[in-house]
Amino acid sequence: MTGVPTVLDERFRAAAAASGELDVAYDVLDDTPVGRLLVGISDRGLCRVSFDPSPEAELERLARSFGPRVLRAPKAIDRVRRELDEYFTGSRQAFDLELDLRATPEFHRRVLEELNRVEYGHTTTYGTLAAQVGAPRAARAVGTVMNRNPIPIVLPCHRVVGASGSLTGYGGGLDRKEWLLRLEGALL
Amino acid sequence: MNRIPPFERFYESHKGEVLAFLRRRADRDRADDLFQETFLRALHAYNRLEHGEHLRAWVLTIAANAVVDAARRERPTAELAVEPAGEDERPALEELAPLTDGLPPKERAAVVLRYGYDLDYDTIGAALGSNEQAARQAASAGVRRLRKEKEQR
Numbered sequence: 001m002t003g004v005p006t007v008l009d010e011r012f013r014a015a016a017a018a019s020g021e022l023d024v025a026y027d028v029l030d031d032t033p034v035g036r037l038l039v040g041i042s043d044r045g046l047c048r049v050s051f052d053p054s055p056e057a058e059l060e061r062l063a064r065s066f067g068p069r070v071l072r073a074p075k076a077i078d079r080v081r082r083e084l085d086e087y088f089t090g091s092r093q094a095f096d097l098e099l100d101l102r103a104t105p106e107f108h109r110r111v112l113e114e115l116n117r118v119e120y121g122h123t124t125t126y127g128t129l130a131a132q133v134g135a136p137r138a139a140r141a142v143g144t145v146m147n148r149n150p151i152p153i154v155l156p157c158h159r160v161v162g163a164s165g166s167l168t169g170y171g172g173g174l175d176r177k178e179w180l181l182r183l184e185g186a187l188l
Numbered sequence: 189m190n191r192i193p194p195f196e197r198f199y200e201s202h203k204g205e206v207l208a209f210l211r212r213r214a215d216r217d218r219a220d221d222l223f224q225e226t227f228l229r230a231l232h233a234y235n236r237l238e239h240g241e242h243l244r245a246w247v248l249t250i251a252a253n254a255v256v257d258a259a260r261r262e263r264p265t266a267e268l269a270v271e272p273a274g275e276d277e278r279p280a281l282e283e284l285a286p287l288t289d290g291l292p293p294k295e296r297a298a299v300v301l302r303y304g305y306d307l308d309y310d311t312i313g314a315a316l317g318s319n320e321q322a323a324r325q326a327a328s329a330g331v332r333r334l335r336k337e338k339e340q341r
Contacts, residue, residue, distance in 0.1 A: 002208035004223075009203070012224045021231050022195075059194040069234050070194040 010074075017076035023067030025076035028053060033088050033183075034153075034176045039077050042066055045098030046080055049151050051172035065103035084153070090183065093120035095154050104150060107133075111145040118159045121184040125163050147171050159186070190240035198234070199227060202247050209248055213255045222258060225317075226251040233314035237307070246307075249297055250315050256293045257317060288330065290337065295330030302327045 017025050024047060026040040038058055040048035047066060050058055062070045079097070086092035101109050114132045118124050126139040126146070135141070146157040152172055158180040162168040170177035181187040193201075206226055210219035229250050237246075288296045294316065301312045302323075313323035 002204045002211065004203045004207050008207070008220055008223060012199075012227055015224055015228060016231055019228060019231065021228075023235070059196055063192075063194040067235055068192045068194055068237075069231060071196050071199065071231075 013071060013073045014075045016071055017073035021069060022071055022073065022076070023069040024048070024062045025071060025073035026059075026062070027072055027074040027077050027081070028055070029081065029084070032084065034172065034179060037084075037153075039080050039084070040070075041077050041080060042100045044100040044102065046151055046154060047100040047103070049153055051152070051176065066100075087153070088183070093184075097154060099151060099154070101150070107141070108145045108148065111142055112149065112151075112155050115146075115149075115157060115160065116155055118156055120156075121186050123159045123161050123181070123186055126160060126168075127163055129160060143169070153180070156180075159184075192234070192237050192240040193243075195231060195234055198230075198243055198247075202244055203227070205244070206247055206251050209251050210255065213252075214258070218258065222251065222254045225258075226254045229254065229315055229317055233311045236311040236314065238311075242304075246301070246315070249301060253293065253297050253316055288334070291330050291333055295326045295333065298323050298326035299330035299334070 016022055020043065022043075024040045024042050026038060026048070029037045029039060034051070036052055038048065038050040038053035038055070039046070040050075040062055048058075048062060059070050083092060083095050083097060087095070101112060104112065110133045111129060114129055115124075126142045127136070130136055130138040130142045133142075142160075146160055147169070149155055149157045149171060152158070158170060158177045160168075167174055167177055167181075178187060192198075203223075207219065207223050210222045210226070213219070214222060226247065230247050233250075288299050291299065297316060298312055301307045301315060302309070307315070309320045309323045309327070312327070313319040313321070316323060316326075
């Protein structure tokens, strides 16, 4: 079997991204302060950030949600990579990225849009978010929305804590939630 | 029926074989260009595939056509015989291959993709780097030619 030279492989991936025909371009960032992250972007915007990705399962999921033309194309996510780097080093407090939530159910989307207003360094509670979307008794459902957040970090579900101030839970694990809140100075 | 795999998996599974195939048929620089063209054509047609069967034969057919098109661009008037890919490289063509061997390359590819793989003309057009109408015409011209040959036999 012929090995495909790296330069040829990269050239194709860049051309595929430039062709505008990918449903999702993604890359895996190997060494961020919160571990490995898979980042996916569609023609409409950032559609996925995933902790500890298992690529096979993740690719299948992306293909089901957005279409089968899913390809690793590092160049396509340069901007997301840069903004994440800036965030992790403390020089960025808000992301300036289009988001693609078309694969997210309506209620989830409403909650995530509300979540997106919680600013850097601040926290809110599940109950407060529930009340803000007009479903004051749905705190638990809001917890589920956070747990399934397709774009963690950028959509800051780490800023949502229990009514008592306890960290409660995090799709990426409590250690990461704590790290992110410390980074933002929201935890002493 | 097989589901269509994410393009990444399809590409990773077949890129080595496609490059080897192209390098047997063209010099290295040309083969490298055709490698990119082949997978861009495949990408273009990919979301119109109806199932994930015979993807290897499908992409090798696209590669073979890219070779023919490139040669034609260089020598537009020359009559080109496509070198058959070799039996092992096109398992799904086996049934149709002996019947279609005498057809011009484009007609042959259109007939094989239509009747061997059950692809729609839109997809075939994309895979051949042309369009739906041209694919339809090539397939029906191919079928007409096959009928005529059969009558003459």
